[in-house]
Amino acid sequence: MSVKLNTRQVGDVSVVDVAGRITLGEGSSALRDTLRGMVGKGQKKILLNLGEVSYIDSSGIGELVSGFTTVTNSGGELKLLNLNKRVKDLLQITKLYTVFDVHEDEAGAIRSFT
């Protein structure tokens, strides 16, 4: 399996459940298309649930950064939820952990949006 993206709405927050591999090719382009589509529809509050992500490479990290920048530049907020150890370690190594607003609890993450 490459990547599976499922979008749901919780109040005014769009939650994207991501499962599988975010690697160069199908995985990273699917994430990019989804996020750009959401921004295009005017969605400003986006929560990426990465709990079921099994693998992410440098291209996938680049897509997270790209998504963050795209959403922020459109006046919105993109936050991350449920990082597993692998993803968390990668974001820490690359010093991106403090760039993103990272949450471990969905309800708390939803409430944190302004």
Added chain:
Amino acid sequence: MTLATAVIYSDDSLWPRVLAVLSMRENKRHGSETLERYLDSTLESADSAEELALSAAERAGFGDEDLMKIGMAVRESMVNAVVHGNRYSEHKKVRFSVAHNTERFTVRIADEGEGFDFENLPDPLAPENLLRTSGRGIFLIRSFMDEFQIRHSETGGTEVTLIKYMVSK
């Protein structure tokens, strides 16, 4: 010691095209192994190389944490060779080899591209580069392996050597 060489041909061409040349030497008595393949310039080759490296690393006795690091370093190196080196050319191959002995696990990946200026890569951790969407591959490889060497190969492309010590320092 056993020595085996296999040449795999495509079955969809009049003139068989060599898809991969596999040379494998095993010396179980000394716990060493060498494997070499010539891979197509496709992203699927990154999957294949990662699987081959992980299988060899598992046989060499690495644990889950090191397997993750080795697998990712190999994937990043292969992606560089396929995308930036050979630029997906169907006429160019990526030479991939894995070898290990009792001291070190070594992966070599060489492309047939134009080469690049690896002396002046931007630091992905610099504040001005943190939000760049690319440029983290080689940094991650360096982070995950005990040694990383990069050089211009004799054929004009780029060759990287990834080394993991059998007993991490």
